Amino acid sequence: MADRPPRLEGKVAIVTGAGSSGDGVGNGKAASILFAREGAKVLLVDFQEDRARETLRIIQEEGGVASTLQGDMTKIEDCERMAQTAIERYGRVDILDNNVGISQRGTVVEVSEEDWDRVMTVNLKTIMLASKATIPHIIASGGGGAIINISSIAGLRAHSSTPYTTSKAGVIGLTFSMAADHAADNIRVNAIAPGLVYTPMVAPRMNDDLRQYRTEAAPLKTEGTGWDVGYAALFLASDEARWITGICLPVDAGLTAVHPGTFTPMSQQTRY
Ligand SMILES: NC(=O)c1ccc[n+]([C@@H]2O[C@H](COP(=O)([O-])OP(=O)(O)OC[C@H]3O[C@@H](n4cnc5c(N)ncnc54)[C@H](O)[C@@H]3O)[C@@H](O)[C@H]2O)c1
Numbered sequence: 001m002a003d004r005p006p007r008l009e010g011k012v013a014i015v016t017g018a019g020s021s022g023d024g025v026g027n028g029k030a031a032s033i034l035f036a037r038e039g040a041k042v043l044l045v046d047f048q049e050d051r052a053r054e055t056l057r058i059i060q061e062e063g064g065v066a067s068t069l070q071g072d073m074t075k076i077e078d079c080e081r082m083a084q085t086a087i088e089r090y091g092r093v094d095i096l097d098n099n100v101g102i103s104q105r106g107t108v109v110e111v112s113e114e115d116w117d118r119v120m121t122v123n124l125k126t127i128m129l130a131s132k133a134t135i136p137h138i139i140a141s142g143g144g145g146a147i148i149n150i151s152s153i154a155g156l157r158a159h160s161s162t163p164y165t166t167s168k169a170g171v172i173g174l175t176f177s178m179a180a181d182h183a184a185d186n187i188r189v190n191a192i193a194p195g196l197v198y199t200p201m202v203a204p205r206m207n208d209d210l211r212q213y214r215t216e217a218a219p220l221k222t223e224g225t226g227w228d229v230g231y232a233a234l235f236l237a238s239d240e241a242r243w244i245t246g247i248c249l250p251v252d253a254g255l256t257a258v259h260p261g262t263f264t265p266m267s268q269q270t271r272y
Helices: 029-035 047-063 076-092 113-141 163-185 208-216 226-237
Strands: 010-014 043-045 065-070 095-098 145-149 187-194 248-251
Touching: 010 029, 010 076, 010 113, 029 043, 029 065, 029 095, 029 145, 029 226, 043 047, 043 076, 047 187, 065 076, 076 113, 095 113, 095 226, 113 145, 113 163, 113 187, 145 163, 145 226, 163 187, 163 208, 187 226, 226 248
Parallel strands: 010 043, 010 095, 043 065, 095 145, 145 187, 187 248
Antiparallel strands: none
């Protein structure tokens, strides 16, 4: 088999929320490492820069090229500084992975206005702001581009977390609209809807029973990780996806493909 060139050779990528909120590898960290492994120069942006530095350490150990930047994606001035920094350090921008997101449970009755506004700002407005700041630089770089917006299967159906679901459904609508708006600029815009993946973001709320229940809830019955989401982002970022724009790709072991009444987890099946 002939060696192939790295899939993102010559590209510059920005990943927002490039650290992980705890030990282990989350979606943003995995995407950052995989982008660098495939030849991209990666700007690792996080409002807690020490988290991005941990991602940088892993990339540098593997011989990849990356650097960190402290930035809060809820602020347009930080988003503009982010895009400018990518140009100053690496000369161009091709890929933007809008990964920042937080969870928020509750019904409309339970959620406070403050928490509602916060989750809409962090999960949805950050994508608009980071994209607003970066798209002109992608266009100026002259090679087209790829934007990946991290949604959730919670944006496809109810998930006992109405504020989160609403924000993540908004991410999908924003993705469709951005894909249509920027196709003429040769910028592809796609969303990923991760399923019940086990990442540092959810680990504090998990115990062994809950992990097993989540694992068995979907047809493939294996536990998903940040790497599964990262590999999907890598594909959508690469030229292999050159004909794909305006989609929302579930990465969920088949969970959203089945009706709950027609699928029984292995542990609840009678075995003969
Ligand atoms: N883990 C799951 O089960 C799951 C499922 C579906 C969707 N998602 C989505 O995946 C995305 C994140 O996944 P992750 O595993 O990388 O999460 P994570 O919490 O481990 O990492 C997110 C990083 O974003 C940073 N961050 C938060 N707000 C920021 C801001 N305003 N500006 C800059 N950085 C900020 C945090 O410091 C953190 O390091 C989110 O959009 C989340 O909603 C996760």
